[in-house]
Amino acid sequence: MSPKPMARPGGRSARVQASVHAAVRELEAERGRAALTVPLIAARAGVTPSTVYRRWGDLQELLSDVAVERLRPEADPDDHGDLRADLTAWAEHFLEEMSSTPGRAYLRDALLGTPESGNASRCSDYAADQVDLILGRAAERGEEPLPGREAVMDHVVAPLLYRILFRTEGLSPEYARGLADAVLKDAGR
Template sequence: MVRPGGRSARVQEAVHAAVRELEAESGREALTVPQIAARAGVTPSTIYRRWGDLRELLSDVAVERLRPEVPPENRGGLEADLEAWAEQFLDEMSSPPGRAYIRDALLGDPDGSNAGQCSAYAADQIDVILGRAAERGEPVPDVERVLDGVVAPMMYRILFRPGLLDPAYARRLVDDLLG
């Protein structure tokens, strides 16, 4: 049972904070459960019991970091909005830390919802953009089409073809979709 505001919640936050701190200090590869536990002021067994293993914990933390913090910028038109969003998305996700978070998010339980959350965040952002365009009376594509035509190709390159990324790629995908 997770009791919000209680000890459980404090421990969870302390552990997540410890992961973020140690990741920043010593790098992604150096993380170990005992180290994280020590920094968070808990015993390793607490972490093992709650998360199972390091992968699940990192997956948890990664998903939090992938959550967008602000709604997508409003530039006044569907194409401009989508292009700006896609460019920023590609930029953030293709950076070394961005890629690490994506990989971590994919690592958790295959049937867990972490990877799904990741996609849902993107879908939400796109939904906002499309909603605004619809209010303006512009013709809008389906969210699914944007995921297939813009998000998926960018993710595919990030994951499977490192090094083949330039900022114009995001714009090209949006243009192809809307044109």
């Protein structure tokens, strides 16, 4: 897994993070979420419990950090050569990933971190980075006018996540495509 942005790749901090994250994933798969404890995770990761407490504070904060890493996109959005195709495909894919059973569980865990941890905002940054890539490609192709990134966040990403978390009726690929089409229409396309 990728280290936290703060951790120097290859440094001790990054190695501790990688082994503790791996221990959480393994133990969760083997024994289930309810069996996880800091001493158990530390033993599997080969570190002391105090290393875990010092870095993460408590189990909830650690699980939140692991969840955010799992929400990190594995690849850039597909390039279909056209903004509408890129944005609608990305919105459908985002809905599919985030509304899956593990996706929902990671979203909830990500929200359990303290506001200071910045875990929830890292999730949002991942989506914003993907939207930036899609809009950047469209700009390079000379597709104008373009919606702003924050307009896509407010009117495509936000309704998808709001409904996944709070209001699940009517969620469908068509709904995701409709949101993408509407933000393009608002931008004058």
